[in-house]
Amino acid sequence: MATITARRLFLARPLSQLRRMSPWWLAAIVAVSGLVTTLAAWQVSAGSGEAAARARFDGVADQITLAIQRRMISHEQILRGGGALFNLNNDLNRVQWRTYVAGLRLEETYPGILGVGFTRRLPAADLAQHVARVRAEGFPEYTVHPQQPRDEYHSIIYLEPFWGRNLRAFGYDMMTEPTRRAALERARDNGEPAMTRRVVLVQEGKQDVQPGFLLYFPVYRAGMPRGSVEERRLGLLGFVYSPFRARDLMTGILAGFNNDIAVEVFDGDAGGGDNLMFASAAVSADAPPRFNASRRLEFGGIHWTVRYSSLPAFEAAQPDPSRFVLFAGLVLTGFLAVLVMSLANTRNRAFAMARDMTSQLSESETRLRSVLASAAEGILTVSAAGRVHTANPAAERIFGLEGRDMDGKALDDLIVDHDVPRLCRIIEEQGIGVNAVARFEAQGRRATGENFPLAVSLSRTVDDGIARFTLMVRDVTEAKLTESILQLRERAIESSSNGIVIADMRLPGNPVIYVNPGFQRITGYSADEIIGRNCKLLQGGDAEQPGVKELALAIAGRRPASVLLRNYRKDGSLFWNELSVAPVFDEAGICTHYVGIQNDITQRVQAEDDLQVRKERLDAIFSLSPDGFVGFGADDTLTDVNPAFLRMTGFRQEELVGITEEEFDRRMQGLCDPALPYPPVRARIEDDGEGVPPIDGDRRSAPRHTLTLLKPEKRILQRSVRRGAEGSLEKVVYFRDVTRETEVDRLKSEFLSTAAHELRTPMASIFGFSELLLRRKYDETKTRELVGTINRQASILINLINELLDLARIEARAGKDFKARRQDPRALIENTVANLMVQNDPRRVLVTLGADIPAVDFDTEKLGLCLTNVLSNAYKYSPDGGSIELSTVTSAPGQRKALGIRVRDHGIGMTGEQVARVFERFYRADPSGNIPGTGLGMSLVKEIMELHGGDVDVESVRGMGTTVTLWLPLPEDRPMPLAA
């Protein structure tokens, strides 16, 4: 049967040949073969009844076989379409896949197919990342199962429609199951569709379990060679596949046939129940079928056996087989042709998409080529074998290969350690697909062997099915250098202790866009708190500052400025901000930013203020001090001299300022007592053994020296020198006028020795005479005389002691026990005169009182003491007689109004020198002892009169007598009431 043979031949043709045929041709072939078969069957069936029935049976078997075959071809086409999509985009996403599968309208068109899926190959190293990525898509439960570790995983990542029992397959690694694995490896190695043997699908539940099988189509990585088995194994991306439930599939296929023939499908040869995939109806063993037929189906690398058995229904119904055959055959043929055409169209649609994309790529590449020559960046295309295909001039320049042909150069000679697999890994790692760009940095190698940093943009193109890599390379040596300098500057700014702030002048309100840590440290504001706000924030409410106005003017004029501002930290505390600002201009000369550098000089300002205050205080001390200061500068000349020093020395400031230390010493020496050594200021401290060590113990202070000045008047000055810092010539010379202290000291010591002398003199008599009396025998008269002497000397001693005590009391108490009372002095004068006891002197005081003596304020007891002293002196110092006169007088006109009590004698008188010393303590005009006295009387008188606000006048002429007047101020003229 030639036709059968032909049909068989046709059926056995490799499906791959069909693939390339146009749908019209396919449809035509199907139609023609269908017609031939139909006509042949019709002819045969027109023969005898038995032969006709047989023919009809065979025809139905053939038709069913063909239907199965067609259906499988359709499914293969669906897989090839899916594979084509993956070839175009290795990273086809779930939505794209869903779109493709949905477009096939599987549910309506292909009952029995469970879905169309994609299982992806995953190297073990990529598993975790892959799982994470899928989970991130919204499948937190996703995992590749089963989970035992292996080198390579395959995971069903897409399976549309993605619902129901298909979800069970999500993440399933079909390689782990031997039956599936065999088909998968076949598909992978051959690059052709492959079908599994009978399996139970993972989609199956517990009920209604059917035999199933799967159909695989391998997908390889774009651009990878796939000429040999090894290359295909290497380049495998995954598989597009469909799972099938055999009964559902067959039921669908058989729906168009009368069910009067039992159909059994066996995986492999017909046999027992083990490999039975499908049975349409049970064949009764009691009634063997009249007709039997087997057909072998080869598909996807395996074969099925379909066994047909006639059923009683078939055998009973044979009315006009030939007519039926003709009709059914024609209908079926037409139907098949249309079906084939539609399937082929499906496939063609996928290819059309691919062609569109490819043509777009070609256009894109053409455009790229047009810019290659002029591009500033190096552009290389590299073949899948890792050889340079094209290179533009910039690339030649970068690699130091100007004018030389780069074609054929190995990629890893140009880019260290980068070959094609590495590029593939980079692309995969960066997770990008065709026409997208991966970026990486690497070491380039120039023709000279020198390495340099290289920035590479990598993309993979598939042009007419040939994969190429395009690399855009840039020599980043300078950029790296610039980058490192920028990083350095960035670090410098970050680590600056000054605050650095940048404001954007193009935005309203000129907000701060950057502050460094220094700013945050100084102000207490964090970057978050200040960025976006204006720097005026730091002014608090304190805008009325000269610095603020100056700053505003400078910014308005887009000028730089340096100002000192009172600013406030976040906690409100004040700080002095020494702020420098400078504008930043763009190419067009528009001010885009202002940069400010702030320096917290609070401490400095505080220190300056403190210094100023101290300086003012020191200046005041310098000017007002009663002590003299002379300052020498570092250049050894006199720089400062204060008023006190000028008063002490009589120098004028202008004649001193600017002179050297040596000249200063010379002038000072000129004032000093030439009889005493002059210790120069210049003397080195360690050489100076003469002076008193400095009081403060400071090494910088020189010993103290005492200078005795004779000019401009006698003065004793104590001098100290304090030097400046170690090695400096600066020094301050300090003078203290100790004239008065020295004089007081001298007086005190003189007083003591004089007092001792005055006390010893009567004591010597008392001691001596009493010793005589004790040790010698004298007669009554002599004894009395000696005792009288002792008594007289003792009374002198008593007076002396009393007067000393009076004086000390008055001086010490400074008049505190002074009891002044306004009264008429006459009674006092008369009482004093009357009580005056002068031994061995018969003279009486001649008292002449004025008629109108005014009342005055006096202390009776003390004024009485004064008057007694004065009268007693008048007696004592006129031993040769002469009257003693007491009178009252009033002050001369023009002088202060006062009452004078005047005592006059005509005795020995005093010289001018003696008068001048009359108020000195212990001074005696006649120290012979013939005139008894202590030398304290007049001192006491003077003290007391001064306490009264009055005075004492002494006039005397040697040999002629002395006149003493005690002056008491009149009350209305008393300057101050005494503090009694």
Next chain:
Amino acid sequence: MARKLVVVDDQTEARQLITLVLSTEDHVIHEVGSGENAIDMVRALEPDTVILDVVMPGPVNGLDICRAIKSDPVLRRTGVILVTARGEPQDLQAGWAAGADAYIVKPFGFDHLVSTVERVGAEGAGPAASR
């Protein structure tokens, strides 16, 4: 041993006391009441010992007299005893400087005066007593 003494003091009581203290010996004592007359008296009397008060009124005090005696070739072996109420160290210093043979501070003890006069008299009798 009987000596010839001159006592110079402006205070009568002081002269009297010294005279009385020394009167038990067989001394011949001359009293002088002022510094001005003292040198003349000493030259005239050429005593063995002169007892001088230091502080005396008038232009000539005891130290002046002492120096005059000690610088006089004839009188310089005359013993000089200064008797004074001034007992400060600088006063003693001044006394020695003037060439005095002894210095007695008032008040003095009876025996102290007697023994000093004895000692100075003995030295004065020796050869070239000079201080």
